[in-house]
Amino acid sequence: MKIAFRCDASERVGTGHVMRCLTLARAAMTQGHEVCFFVSDIDAALEKRINATGIRIIRLPSLEYGCQQSSVAIEAEYETSQQETEARYFLSTVAGYQLDWIVVDHYGYGEPWISAIKRAGYCLLLIEDWPHRKVSADLLLDPRPGAVASDYQEYIRSEKVLSGSGFNLIREEFFAEPCSSSRRVQRVLLNLGGYDHRGLSADILDALASEDFVNKLSFTVLLSQSSPAFSRIQSRSQSSEYPFSVNLIDHCDDMAGLYRSHDVCIGASGGSLWERVAMRLPTALVIVADNQKPQASYAEDNGLVKVVADYSGTAGSFDTSAFRSLVESDEVRQSMQDSSANLIEKSGSRCVIQAVENTKPEGMTLRSAIVSDMRDFYRWQKQPGARRFFRTPQLPRWSQHRRWYQGVMSDASVSLYIVLFNGEKAGYVRVDGAVTSSKSSSVGSSLGSSEVSILISRNFRGRKLAVNALKALVSRYPETRFCADVAPGNFASRKVFKRAGFQKTGGRRYEY
Structure with a gap:
């Protein structure tokens, strides 16, 4: 089969959509299928990473609209007219590739875009994060552990839903060697996603700087240089304004190795949450968008993480007391690792591809x-x-x-x-x-x-x-x-x- 992936990465939406599509694309390639990516927004570093896997990237035109996209919620669906316009451009661009399936992982595209693609006779897999809209996709994938088909009963027939940890899109390297138990926290990783466009990483370090329990900790901050927090952290670190050491890095080619080299992580509740769970890395969880709340609640209720901040609204604050309890309690961290041990045992990307291969689309x-x-x-x-x-x-x-x-x-x-x-x-x-x-x-x-x-x-x-x-x-x-x-x-x-x-x-x- 020839499978196309429609996804984007930007400072606002982060890199998660592209990264989980890349995981699925690599699984498809191992099964002998041809894949390609169609994107309208992606940075050079991520594009280089995809090209290194042998996957072709085709650029879609960046269209201008009267409204400012930055004023719309990250997880909001585009207006119908915009979806229809972008569907026409997409169909024009993919003409000649003779595709069989299209995988779309994009908050902006709902039923207007999907129905236009379906009218062209394509089979379509939609990747979703939470149930909130009716769609006519041939398959719907919600890879979050804890997600079940009945969550979508108001929106699509349950037999079309692939959900839960068995269909996770975590890369294989995160299952090779888990993080070891630590009796004393020394190294903390701070990573709020690919971009952190709101600069929350700097706010969190500022909040921790006034606490004495962090003085002997060493922080590694993984942050894009395009984030407004990058220059703030760099300046304060170089002038020794933090009472703890800070190692600021703008990219990492071995995330599994980075996780293993740290005792605790302050991380966002996006797709990387489940990477850390698979690695059994104790995590202080930060919510940065409304659609992250369901999986954050599931993870905390099951003892996998401790939620320390909710920045999904216009205001938010970092709970230093909650973070302190994670740092100072061996029992809390060990309990997290024990709870994570059997939740996700292996990557589910091959199971997704097998489901695609076995699907008989309606009509x-x-x-x-x-x-x-x-x-x-x-x-x-x-x-x-x-x-x-x-x-x-x-x-x-x-x-x-x-x-x-x-x-x-x-x-x-x-x-x-x-x-x-x-x-x-x-x-x-x-x-x-x-x-x-x-x-x-x-x-x-x-x-x-x-x-x-x-x-x-x-x-x-x-x-x-x-x-x-x-x-x-x-x-x-x-x-x-x-x-x-x-x-x-x-x-x-x-x-x-x-x-x-x-x-x-x-x-x-x-x-x-």
Whole structure:
């Protein structure tokens, strides 16, 4: 399969969406699937990291809108018009990649964006953090430990939900060697995510600077240089204003090793929370957004962390007393490690990919044809009357069909798609000519554009599959001009193409 990931990383939303998609993408690659990332916002360091894995990144256009995105909550869904516009740009960009599944991990995209992608015949997996909206995705993944399918019963059917620790998106390296128990806390890691755009790291260090119990501690602060806290911490550290030592770093290539080298972590309640749980690193948890509250509550209720701050609103403060109890109590830290020991035993990313492989999407979908579909093409053409209006009505011998199919599969100017109905093969669509060409272009088949033909098995007729497949095709390639050559007397095909929005332009020719 060819799987596309739609996600972004920025100072406002952090790096978590991209990192968990990267975990899932690497699992897909080990299963033999092709993957690529489509992003509109990502920094150079993260882009370099993804490229190092051999995954291709395709840039989407950054669109300007009348409202300022910075004034909208991080987890807020975009306005409908914005989602529809971005869906059109996305479909135009992915045209020609012949994708089978699209994985979207993006707060801004809800049902308007998802339904536009589904109309184009794609299968879609949505990654969510908390139940809050109805969606028509083929699969919904909530990888948080403690999440259950019934949480989403108001929004999507439970059999479409992958949830809980068995489907976690934690990288394999966080399970290799857990953190050891420490009888005395000496080294503290402070990491509030990839960017900390609000500068909370500096506020926390300022709050701790007035406490005497931290004077002998050593702090490592992992923080992007783009964070407003970076220069504040750097300045105070260089002028020795902190009563404790501070090692300020702006990146880390080995997070598992960084966790192991520390006794306690002050960390945000994002995706990295579960990395620390898997590593059994005692954590003082900081909530920085409303959507983090459910998993923070679950983690604290199960003895995995101690919540020390809630900055989800406009105000918040760091509970130094709660942090002190974690630092000074061996029993509290050991209890956290014991509670974490059996909660997450291994990465669940392969289980997610297996679920994708085994999913039979509802309704009509399109996927790229593969070698093993060869016999299905021949079987459909053997059905009575199937080739009646073909340019060559005579059924070829199997050896001829095999040579034809192998030639078409290796021809970059021809695209073959399987029409699926509820996951079952129901027919095919063939496109001759470049499906990425502009509607103003005359490049394509002999008819002057990309020529489309379609065949639906007799067993699946009467379900409007031909019409819906053609509508999906033109939605999938909005910048392509399509045409069809409909033979005289083929009244059924005329009706199908008209219902799909094609117009007769003369003789046998229909255009879209």
